[in-house]
Amino acid sequence: MSATRVLVLNSGSSSVKYQLLDMADGGRLAMGLVERIGEETSRLKHTPLVTGGESREWSGTIADHEAALQAVSEELAKDGLGLDSPELAAIGHRVVHGGQAFTEPTVVDGAVLAEIERLIPVAPLHNPANLTGIRTAMALRPDLPQVAVFDTAFHTTMPESAARYAIDVKTADEHRIRRYGFHGTSHAYVSRATAELLGRAPEEVNVIVLHLGNGASASAVRGGRCVDTSMGLTPLEGLVMGTRSGDLDPAVIFHLARVGGMSIAEIDTLLNKKSGLVGLCGDNDMREIRRRVDEGDEAARLAFDIYIHRLKKYIGAYYAVLGTVDAIAFTAGVGENAAPVREAAVAGLETLGLAVDGALNAVRSDEPRLISPADARVKVAVVPTDEELEIATQTYALVKKID
Structure with a gap:
């Protein structure tokens, strides 16, 4: 060609x-x-x-x-x-x-x-x-x-035990209700780039990828294949995001309808556009939230703590799913640029082999890099995502094959 x-x-x-x-x-x-x-x-x-x-x-x-x-x-x-x-x-x-x-x-x-x-x-x-x-x-x-x-393709390797919701199977199949996951091109690119950063083949590496932007998702990648991810039927499930709630008790929806008198459309708008960080403190820009935290703003501090608490829960959960973890990779706007988020996300997880080096974590760079101590059992990486390059690479490989 x-x-x-x-x-x-x-x-x-x-x-x-x-x-x-x-x-x-x-x-x-x-x-x-x-x-x-x-x-x-x-x-x-x-x-x-x-x-x-x-x-x-x-x-x-x-x-x-x-x-x-x-x-x-x-x-x-x-x-x-x-x-x-x-x-x-x-x-x-x-x-x-x-x-x-x-x-x-x-x-x-x-x-x-x-x-x-x-x-x-x-x-x-x-x-x-x-x-x-x-x-x-x-x-x-x-x-x-x-x-x-x-976006969903990378996550289609999830086993049924991870992809299925525990609801009536006939109803789920009829309405295509299952966990699909999103940000797949980013998770594919970053998991592969992390393996390259470690000098190993993707098939040899287990990685937890944390795609943290205004939308946010986590994935557990075993040997280059996704085995679990935080987003589900829609991008609403999972981590706390800029304007999305992430995980919550499904009965909250029933409660808002029955007791709050809200319509389905109003609840949809609430959970997708008026929740997450913006719902907690009025801001969805992590830079602004951190500025407010540093000035002693309690609403911003609580929003940050809730964000980190959920993130840490997913790190622990995916560590358990994978059994052995070689690296955790932070990516996307928040993951690549917010050093306090990376530091807080692994704080207290030293017994799992996780830690960041303060000086390395503070460095700003557009290049993939390790921010964990040299002797860390589990490497912590910052890997800038490149979804456009991933889409172009997959597109070109396909048209070359059929040419």
Whole structure:
């Protein structure tokens, strides 16, 4: 295959994030974001990396995703990187929910589109936008392979004992209720990169990956395969997040409906958008929360302590699931940048072989690195995630195989 470029698209309900990569060396050629699609004033920010040029910003009206991708194509063309380039091998799309049907990257056809659409009830916030992005790209380049890379795919290796909820089996199967997990491209990339950091093959390493951003999830990865993860049927389950509650007694929902008189829609909004850190202290930015903690703010301190308590519980649980742990890897915005979170998460777990070196933990870097003492039994790592590179890598490997 002579064409080596892959365009990665992450389509949201009113935004499109994109990166153009050259898989000959994994280098980025351009990246950008279109936001506020369909609103009166839309915005496009484009950064050409191959030329070393400055970012370009444009504001105006972008009516829909087709217009957004057309605008992206025009910006890329200004740098000689247009969508009509013969060097473009494929377009890789992030798709949040693939259910049980999609366990690996998949070339999109009519049947694949239909299945992604069928999964909308379990991913109503994400799959519709992902579908729109795919259909728009297919219309612009019908001759080019369009590859769907699923957030859930990495977690399909979970055993049934981890994936099943303890509810009536017939009801669960009829409504596709099970634990799917999310952030899979990040967990795949980081678990593999952690093994590389240790100088070992992924098949030889057990890793607990902590993807801590505004959305947050943990995974237990045994020999390169996920055996458990904290998110479930939806991204609401698990860790305390920026605006999501994470784990809670399901009867809280019944109580809010019966006693609080709240509708299902109101409860949905409460748990997904008004809970987590923002519900506890009014902020979902960990930097601001830490600033408030340092100033003696008790609400911020409690929010931080609850966040760490839940995180520590999952570390302990996944240590038990794996039996033997070689490394814990922190990633994503909070995991990569918030040293106090990393320190607090492993504090008191020395008997499990976990500790951080204060000086190493304080270092800011964009490179994968160990922050545990040299003699630590379990290594603690900070591994910047790269979901776009992971999507591009999986996309390119698939189109090379079928070429």
